[in-house]
Amino acid sequence: MDKVRVIIVDDEPRIRRKMIRIVESCGEDFVVVGDFSDGKEAFEKIENKDLCFDILLTDVQMPGMDGLELINSLKANRFFESIIISGYDEFTYLQTALKEGVSNYLLKPINKEDMKVELLQLKAKVKKNRANALERECLENRARELHYTKQIHFLSEISIYEQVGQGSQYYWNRYFGENTYQLLNVCIDQSPNQLSIHHTMNTSIEVEKSMKNCLDSLNKDFSVKKVVVERRSFLLLAINPYA
Secondary structure, three states, X not given: OOOEEEEEEOOOHHHHHHHHHHHHHOOOOEEEEXXXXXXXXXXXXXXXXXXXXXXXXEEOOOOOOOHHHHHHHHOOOOOOEEEEEEOOOOHHHHHHHHHOOOOEEEXXXXXXXXXXXXXXXXXHHHHHHHHHHHHHHHHHHHHHHHHHHHHHHHHHHOOOOOOOOHHHHHHHHHHHOOOEEEEEEEEOOOOHHHOOOOOOOOOHHHHHXXXXXXXXXXXXXXXXXXXXXXXXXXXXXXXXXXX
């Protein structure tokens, strides 16, 4: 498993140093990727440097931007676990924080063992979240591959002379969206496998790239969506997204 990346935010240097030591004491699976003195500094540095992290440890009361505001701002385009640190047992505030997605809270003075327990529990959540994200990515890749296969199958059955009727129009819209299309059928004298290895078009990838460049030079508003390489025949679908 990759290391669990932690960011620490507190306006008291002594407390920040203590939290860093506690995180480091949790073992080699943890790493502190940033520590900041207030919420505003943390937000700006994280955004500007595009810092990746898994857990945010932040104080509640800080000048400029408090801990809950920081968490809500970062959650706009990130997913992470968070623990807020409070000097007071402010029940209403802490209840609101938990409702808004804060993983947990700890009271000052920080107890080392309590924080280690929380961090180790969040480590398990981070590991589970990463596994779920990987599974979602695999499923999305499979869905894209299946959709691509359907597109290729549909294009392979299209004749360059075929008149597009209402039936086939349904599949055009289904597989490629409601756009304006140009369909080109191009043949060459030799198949990609027969071309010399010193030829500039010695692979189907290079053939595809060359044809895309050719089409782009003819009409900049169109871009090649799919290319089917079948023996010596190349079927290109160009889509105009602005039409």
